[in-house]
Amino acid sequence: MKLLTTIACFLIVTSSFAQKTYTLKQAFPVGKKYAYTINSDQIISQKVDGKESNYIQNVGTDYTFEITEAKALDKNIKVVYNRVRIKSAGMGNELILDSDINEVGKPNPFSGLKNASFSMLLSANGSVKSVSGVEKMVTDMVGKITTDTAQTRAVKASLSKQFNAEVIKQTMESALKISPDKPVKVGDSWTIVSKVNITMPIESTTKYTLKEVKGNIGVLTVSGNLLSKGEFEVMGTKTQTDLKGLNIGDAQVDLTTGMISSGHTRLELYGKIKSAGSESDFDLEGITKITGKEIN
Secondary structure (H helix, E strand, C coil): CHHHHHHHHHHHHHHHHHCCCECCCCCCCCCCEEEEEEEEEEEEEEEECCEEEEEEEEEEEEEEEEEEEEECCEEEEEEEEEEEEEEEEECCEEEEEECCCCECCECCCCHHHCCCEEEEEECCCCCEEEEECHHHHHHHHHHHHCCCHHHHHHHHHHHHHHCCHHHHHHHHHHHHCCCCCCCECCCCEEEEEEEEECCCEEEEEEEEEEEEEECCEEEEEEEEEEEEEEEEEECCEEEEEEEEEEEEEEEEEECCCCCEEEEEEEEEEEEEEEECCEEEEEEEEEEEEEEEEECC
16 A cells, blocks of 8 residues: 555656646846847848859848836837948858957948847737837937938838848847747747748748756757848849758747747758849858847
């Protein structure tokens, strides 16, 4: 009888550990600050009429997130650009833009991004409910880039295409919206569907799985499918995409705050692109890394 009782207690304890659930939600404390870095490396190949061209591109952004206010479970966050850099090389040409670089006689359109800021209202699941302060941010950026009133309108129009509320909302959600809609156990999976239209329209269907828990860190595996089928415009030229692909990787999430402490995703996107009456084979391979840490 004693042996049966011991076995029963063991099974109950084992079952309770096996069924332990975890909540992966944004729960940033008001007053805290976090440093985030998002870095993307891409190799792009295009083939038109048998002629192939290759490009290498790196895009990196360093942010500070300051949690300024709580609205129920939502948090108002002041986002500051600490540094933005782009390096692109291909076909004998190289472009380098860095908000930290200022050279006399060489106007830098990214110089105005240094310490530029906006605010966003972030929900518990990582979706961005609203973005504010972008227009003022762009106006301030233009003032740092040029004092020529004749150029101001053109520069502002150009920057507004890259920095507007919708583009910023999509950018932030693509990095931060990974949470399930209910508590999960180790081994559980959930799916996040998102659509972005920043450089080209891309729809992603991504499955996240809670692989394990190490102390206060949840380790996730990432796998999904990508689809780009639509039209966008580049420098006045309309372009149609018919692309598909996949993304795989992993992420680590702080179970107390929901902060993504690290993430690593590899993606592939391939298919056809039509532009200016011609069709090209398109292939993109990329790696995106994200790191986050508390800084106060």
